[in-house]
Amino acid sequence: KAGVTQTPRYLIKTRGQQVTLSCSPISGHRSVSWYQQTPGQGLQFLFEYFSETQRNKGNFPGRFSGRQFSNSRSEMNVSTLELGDSALYLCASSPDPNRVLSYGYTFGSGTRLTIV
Amino acid sequence: GQQLNQSPQSMFIQEGEDVSMNCTSSSIFNTWLWYKQDPGEGPVLLIALYKAGELTSNGRLTAQFGITRKDSFLNISASIPSDVGIYFCAGSDTNAGKSTFGDGTTLTVKP
Numbered sequence: 001k002a003g004v005t006q007t008p009r010y011l012i013k014t015r016g017q018q019v020t021l022s023c024s025p026i027s028g029h030r031s032v033s034w035y036q037q038t039p040g041q042g043l044q045f046l047f048e049y050f051s052e053t054q055r056n057k058g059n060f061p062g063r064f065s066g067r068q069f070s071n072s073r074s075e076m077n078v079s080t081l082e083l084g085d086s087a088l089y090l091c092a093s094s095p096d097p098n099r100v101l102s103y104g105y106t107f108g109s110g111t112r113l114t115i116v
Numbered sequence: 117g118q119q120l121n122q123s124p125q126s127m128f129i130q131e132g133e134d135v136s137m138n139c140t141s142s143s144i145f146n147t148w149l150w151y152k153q154d155p156g157e158g159p160v161l162l163i164a165l166y167k168a169g170e171l172t173s174n175g176r177l178t179a180q181f182g183i184t185r186k187d188s189f190l191n192i193s194a195s196i197p198s199d200v201g202i203y204f205c206a207g208s209d210t211n212a213g214k215s216t217f218g219d220g221t222t223l224t225v226k227p
Contacts, residue, residue, distance in 0.1 A: 035217075042220060043159075045215065045216070048214050090158050104161040106161070107151075107159050109157050
């Protein structure tokens with residue numbers, strides 16, 4: 001059974017650009033969450049999608065957005081990149097939000113985004 | 117907002133020793149989760165706790181959900197070199213698809 005797949009694994013962008021990251025959840029999982037991981041701030045929740053609807057949103061500026069498609073794949077977009085956006089972006093999937101309690105999340109390996 | 121305080125920040129132990137780490141929160145959580153993260157990878161779920169006072173084991177790992185629902189601990193017995201990594205606690209509400217994570221405990225095991 002394939003795990004959570006995130007693409008690309010590594011990305012280098014310059015300030016001011018925009019970037020789109022992709023996450024394919026485990027087959028059958030309909031809930032996808034995104035987290036930003038940095039050495040200084042740890043794992044910070046970005047947003048969570050279920051059945052193409054954003055159910056929860058963390059405390060990030062509007063430059064961070066996301067969406068989920070009918071096949072449960074999700075993308076997140078960051079516009080007008082800043083140096084502080086350099087981080088490991090992780091997505092996690094679960095069968096549905098109410099079953100998070102039983103299964104937790106399954107995380108992907110992340111996309112390492114570096115802003116120069 | 118909700119915050120988790122995880123301690124210790126790092127641990128250096130000898131192979132074979134037992135390890136204990138804990139998390140405390142300013143808020144009540146309905147679920148506590150413990151994860152381990154290896155370099156270059158995403159966190160992997162180790163143990164999930166759903167009830168206050170619950171004690172759960174997974175091999176050499178034991179975790180407890182505090183009675184007040186504001187804390188949890190993780191114990192690792194007889195540590196081995198492959199236990200090296202960053203351990204995270206996370207709290208989750210009843211029906212949220214989001215978790216609040218602690219800052220992690222970095223474990224180093226000397227052979």
